[in-house]
Amino acid sequence: MGSFSEYLANIGRSIVTLGDGLAVTFSYLLRKPFTIQYPDRTEKPVVAMLPERSRGILEIDINVCTGCSICAKQCPIDCIHIEVVKDEETKQRVLKRFDIDVAKCMFCGLCVEACPVSGLRHTHEFEGSMSDVHRLMLSFVDKPQPVAKPAKKDEPAPETKPVGSIVRKLLADWWKPANPTSGGPR
Amino acid sequence: METLSNYIADYLELSGLAREILYAVLIVAVAAGVFMVALTISGLLTLAERRVAGRIQSRVGPNRVGPLGLLQWLADGLKLIMKEDLVPAAADGPLFRLAPYLVIVGVFAAFVSVPFGQLLIAADLNVGVIYLLAITSLVTVGVLMSGWASNNKWSLLGGIRAAAQIVSYEVPAVLAVLSVVLLSGTLSMQGIIAAQGGWPWHWYLFHNPFTFLAFFLYFTAAVAEGNRTPFDLPEAESELVSGYNTEYSGMRFAGFFLGEFANIYLMSAIATTLFFGGWQIPGVTPEQQATSWGLQLVGLLIFVAKASIGCFVVIWLRWTFPRLRVDQLMSVCYRYLVPLSLLCLAANAVYMLLIPAGSMIDRIIHYGTAAFGGLVGLIFLWRVFHHIRSVGDRLDLNVLARGQKGRFDPRIQARRYGKFRKKRYSKETG
Ligand code: SF4
Ligand code: SF4
Secondary structure, three states: OHHHHHHHHHHHHHHHHHHHHHHHHHHHHOOOOOOOEOOOEOOOOHHHHOOOOOOOOEEEOOOOOOOOOHHHHHOOOOOEEEEEEEOOOOOOEEEEEEEEEOOOOOOOOHHHHHOOOOOEEEOOOOOOOOOOHHHHEEEOOOOOEEOOOOOOOOOOOOOOOOOOHHHHHHHHHHOOOOOHHHOOOO | OHHHHHHHHHHHOOOOHHHHHHHHHHHHHHHHHHHHHHHHHHHHHHHHHHHHHHHHOOOOOOOOOOHHHOOHHHHHHHHHHHOOOOOOOOOOHHHHHHHHHHHHHHHHHHHHHOOOOOOOOOOOOOOHHHHHHHHOOHHHHHHHHHHHHOOOHHHHHHHHHHHHHHHHHHHHHHHHHHHHHHHHOOOOHHHHHHOOOOOHHHOHHHOOHHHHHHHHHHHHHHHHHOOOOOOOOOOOHHHHOOHHHOOOOHHHHHHHHHHHHHHHHHHHHHHHHHHOOOOOOOOOOHHHHHOOHHHHHHHHHHHHHHHHHHHHHHHHHHOOOOOOOHHHHHHHHHHHHHHHHHHHHHHHHHHHHHOOOOOHHHHHHHHHHHHHHHHHHHHHHHHHHHHHHHOOOOOOOOOOOOOOOOOOOHHHHHHHHHHHHHHHHHHHHO
């Protein structure tokens, strides 16, 4: 008799649990889908909907950068390339090249934390699909320019450009074919 | 069919051979019609499956092709037709090519005796139910054949599993169907519908507690016979790649696919016929219905609506339950379904002996079972709302919603996207 009552209990249990499982999935039919339809059916561009501290493509404000190369040393995969040379006439250090290889970058943020002047930062931009991977090498220096002096103790920190504005300019250039400033195969 | 043929022949004053030819032409036309209807139904069901699955998983589902994504199934079909039809080098060519046709024929031939309406049935066979159960067994042969001919271990396992499963589940399915046959005293699909009535308490579903049980037994067994989750062991994509149809591509694969979805409709249509009163309109007798085209149309709509709800339930089951193990599958069949369906059959026989049809007790039992069914439905709804409320979600009945407004057009998208960029640009950089 014991096994028969177990048999009946099995049937009862399966009816109740299966029914409740069905109720759960049915309740999802009556709720709003969570999905947003990227990219053309969103209320705002997705870039504007990202959380404040999300890590997108890196950008550097070269008017603030002191050329200390700490960021390049921090990067575990060496995707930041900095060249600083000494100008013989003015005895100034000149920033000749500041490239970030976005194709390699893993958005770990170590370089951003290390930068002493907060010139390097994450933007919210993330849409950078390219037909040629070499064009993902972002060049932030068009022509060589002297590096910035770090601010003194009582001086206010230098003004930086709004976050994202620099990289967006570069991104816009990306879409134009064969733009010399967008890197190209090196 | 014959009456229609005779009617037209008399009208055209045909005789002899011409009459026979007309009859043959009509048969071919009706067969083509049934085939097209079945194809459309299974095509629409693939779309329904994907939309329901999307919604259940909190997604939207396909919504880009045509209005509301309603043409997605045509796009899918077109894609499958244009794909290359590969036959593996080691496969048994003729068998491999033949198998999908057996599946298609097995399922689509069954549509011949589906009573869409009182007059809308291609052939009301006097052995209708048995014909349906017999002809769908061709699917087993096709599935086993495809598994064998593919010369692939996964396919073979899938085919063998399918055969074992379908043969096992045929038993409870037939026993549950026999309960209804016993009550109605006929095997003809139209006869079974005519023995029921329009209102729920006239349906065989609520005839007595044992037919109520028989319905669930039949439905479970039918889902298992149709290789649908949670009984989709023959396909079992996490174990057998895709089971018996692993090696198929292009239109032959589509054959299996359409067969599966047509089968869903078929099992729902059979359930509608046997348990849900088919095309019966509440408050209208079959004699009244036979005299009016309008009522015929209403009957057709009622049948299709009932069958669609059945299809929805099958789809819904798939996205709810995990797959059974092989031993569990067999134990469900032989330890639970078979004894219970035997019990149903015996209990129905006893019921017919003890309680005269149409008596007071008979009617009280109908109403009581219907009330019980309604109560179960209410409890179910309460659970549904409980699950929505318990996570602080809100009801959203806009089932056809497809996200934000906007039409898919790469150019529109590019233009709008360009505008997005410019707007943000000007806002932040001045
Ligand atoms: S985010 Fe990480 S990987 Fe990317 S450049 Fe900075 S340190 Fe390198
Ligand atoms: S970005 Fe920052 S860390 Fe990198 S070189 Fe410039 S100042 Fe140094």
